[in-house]
Amino acid sequence: xxxxxxxxxxxxxxxxxxxxxxxxxxxxxxxxxxxxxxxxxxxxxxxxxxxxxxxxxxxxxxxxxxxxxxxxxxxxxxxxxxxxxxxxxxxxxxxxxxxxxxxxxxxxxxxxxxxxxxxxxxxxxxxxxxxxxxxxxxxxxxxxxxxxxxxxxxxxxxxxxxxxxxxxxxxxxxxxxxxxxxxxxxxxxxxxxxxxxxxxxxxxxxxxxxxxxxxxxxxxxxxxxxxxxxxxxxxxxxxxxxxxxxxxxxxxxxxxxxxxxxxxxxxxxxxxxxxxxxxxxxxxxxxxxxxxxxxxx
Amino acid sequence: xxxxxxxxxxxxxxxxxxxxxxxxxxxxxxxxxxxxxxxxxxxxxxxxxxxxxxxxxxxxxxxxxxxxxxxxxxxxxxxxxxxxxxxxxxxxxxxxxxxxxxxxxxxxxxxxxxxxxxxxxxxxxxxxxxxxxxxxxxxxxxxxxxxxxxxxxxxxxxxxxxxxxxxxxxxxxxxxxxxxxxxxxxxxxxxxxxxxxxxxxxxxxxxxxxxxxxxxxxxxxxxxxxxxxxxxxxxxxxxxxxxxxxxxxxxxxxxxxxxxxxxxxxx
Numbered sequence: 001x002x003x004x005x006x007x008x009x010x011x012x013x014x015x016x017x018x019x020x021x022x023x024x025x026x027x028x029x030x031x032x033x034x035x036x037x038x039x040x041x042x043x044x045x046x047x048x049x050x051x052x053x054x055x056x057x058x059x060x061x062x063x064x065x066x067x068x069x070x071x072x073x074x075x076x077x078x079x080x081x082x083x084x085x086x087x088x089x090x091x092x093x094x095x096x097x098x099x100x101x102x103x104x105x106x107x108x109x110x111x112x113x114x115x116x117x118x119x120x121x122x123x124x125x126x127x128x129x130x131x132x133x134x135x136x137x138x139x140x141x142x143x144x145x146x147x148x149x150x151x152x153x154x155x156x157x158x159x160x161x162x163x164x165x166x167x168x169x170x171x172x173x174x175x176x177x178x179x180x181x182x183x184x185x186x187x188x189x190x191x192x193x194x195x196x197x198x199x200x201x202x203x204x205x206x207x208x209x210x211x212x213x214x215x216x217x218x219x220x221x222x223x224x225x226x227x228x229x230x231x232x233x234x235x236x237x238x239x240x241x242x243x244x245x246x247x248x249x250x251x252x253x254x255x256x257x258x259x260x261x262x263x264x265x266x267x268x269x270x271x272x273x274x275x276x277x278x279x280x281x282x283x284x285x286x287x288x289x290x291x292x293x294x295x296x297x
Numbered sequence: 298x299x300x301x302x303x304x305x306x307x308x309x310x311x312x313x314x315x316x317x318x319x320x321x322x323x324x325x326x327x328x329x330x331x332x333x334x335x336x337x338x339x340x341x342x343x344x345x346x347x348x349x350x351x352x353x354x355x356x357x358x359x360x361x362x363x364x365x366x367x368x369x370x371x372x373x374x375x376x377x378x379x380x381x382x383x384x385x386x387x388x389x390x391x392x393x394x395x396x397x398x399x400x401x402x403x404x405x406x407x408x409x410x411x412x413x414x415x416x417x418x419x420x421x422x423x424x425x426x427x428x429x430x431x432x433x434x435x436x437x438x439x440x441x442x443x444x445x446x447x448x449x450x451x452x453x454x455x456x457x458x459x460x461x462x463x464x465x466x467x468x469x470x471x472x473x474x475x476x477x478x479x480x481x482x483x484x485x486x487x488x489x490x491x492x493x494x495x496x497x498x499x500x501x502x503x504x505x506x507x508x509x510x511x512x513x514x515x516x517x518x519x520x521x522x523x524x525x526x527x528x529x530x531x532x533x534x535x536x537x538x539x540x541x542x543x544x545x546x547x548x549x550x551x552x553x554x555x556x557x558x559x560x561x562x563x564x
Contacts, residue, residue: 030329030333031329031332031333031396032333032336032337033395035374036374036375036393037373037374037375039375059406060391060393060405060406061403061405061406061434062405063403063435063451070417070427071415071416071417071427071428071429071431072417073407073412073415073416073417073420074390074404074405074406074407074408074434075406075407076390076406076407077390077391077406077407079407080406117407117412118416118417118420119417119419120417121417121418121419121420121426121427122426122427123425123426123427124426125419125426127419144407
């Protein structure tokens with residue numbers, strides 16, 4: 001039996017030697033980044049986004065962060081400056097004002113914002129305008145459409161960028177704390193899933209069925225985010241006009257208004273955000289757009 | 298029991314073998330060091346030419362749409378100035394060289410000259426809605442020396458060569474533009490050899506199509522150059538030189554050194 005013991009010890013010691021042989025890891029990447037002069041926009045992003053909100057903006061095209069299934073164009077430098085300044089003005093600062101600090105956006109907003117110059121086009125000509133991946137990244141397309149003319153058009157900004165931004169942000173809030181299941185029961189089994197593309201002949205038909213937009217009819221989660229985003233980015237007049245569009249019905253409006261109440265309750269009770277105050281803040285900022293400098297860094 | 302001792306003996310052998318990670322290196326430096334050096338070298342070479350480079354650019358799968366000459370000048374570690382033979386624009390945007398499967402050169406903010414090739418067709422009105430001409434904006438640097446830089450498009454894989462821009466770049470660019478306009482102005486072309494004529498028509502951008510073959514053409518200072526060695530009636534050629542008008546060819550023509558192939562403009 002002596003031999004057995006001997007070999008057991010030998011075997012055990014082998015394991016120990018192997019296990020002990022550890023290399024210390026260097027915290028720095030082995031790849032050296034080439035030195036690139038920081039331009040004014042790089043500095044602006046660092047000072048205003050990274051330091052204040054712990055959020056980075058990729059305005060330069062990064063292949064691995066972009067959707068490889070599409071042919072994409074990089075964003076232009078000048079349009080990137082406009083969107084970066086407007087993003088803070090119309091996207092972040094309303095929340096800062098209502099919650100009283102930058103902590104809310106810093107904690108919950110996705111950490112990477114990715115700019116793409118034009119939309120991602122499919123072969124049939126349809127296109128993608130914005131995506132959110134998990135709670136980490138928001139990608140905005142058609143950044144190059146932002147010019148001196150379109151930049152002064154509050155409705156263009158809302159349709160092209162900020163509706164998407166608030167919509168995706170709502171998803172992230174929902175992923176953090178779910179909205180009450182009672183919301184789903186309002187529209188019940190009338191959600192149509194992928195058929196939202198073809199199910200509604202006009203936006204009015206969707207309103208008549210109790211959905212703020214055709215896309216809202218795809219699922220309760222999208223419905224919730226669409227209601228939220230349209231409500232806070234449109235003025236009361238614009239929102240009412242949307243509800244009363246041709247083809248809409250009073251019954252449909254009642255369903256939508258009931259759902260709005262549920263969204264408002266959720267935002268107030270879970271996040272302590274009064275959506276009417278938030279909307280007033282955003283509308284005031286949109287009205288003041290003419291006085292907002294979009295180009296000076 | 299005795300057999301088990303031998304089995305036990307075997308186990309440490311495996312374990313020791315697994316621990317032995319040291320190998321003779323083929324190269325002296327580690328792969329990381331060599332990649333870092335290659336990136337630094339590519340960046341230095343690209344920036345080293347005060348007049349910039351002539352980039353022989355071909356978009357699309359298999360370079361099927363013909364090519365253009367882009368005049369790129371890397372003016373700092375971040376900025377690049379781009380002109381081209383096919384358009385009068387002069388645009389400055391940014392670039393970067395970063396490590397990947399090798400050094401990768403990326404033109405990472407919008408530049409309308411690359412944009413025409415890289416945009417989805419819905420924007421550029423070329424070929425189809427999604428891909429368009431399929432021009433690359435990211436390239437793997439295959440070789441970077443003082444005489445030439447050879448790139449490979451990351452999405453389409455086309456070989457793209459950069460040669461240094463000689464002194465007097467303004468004149469050279471004008472020559473290229475004149476040559477481009479001359480190549481592009483006819484309605485169509487035909488090949489002429491001893492065996493007969495082959496009619497050609499323009500495809501997308503600078504491609505010439507016969508009934509059976511796509512010829513991918515780029516205008517040069519002296520004539521035209523094909524993306525790859527091409528063949529007509531058994532005669533191989535790559536570069537053709539422009540010959541001015543004669544009585545038989547009132548619009549001039551392009552031919553090879555031996556004079557056996559003529560590319561004749563048809564108006």
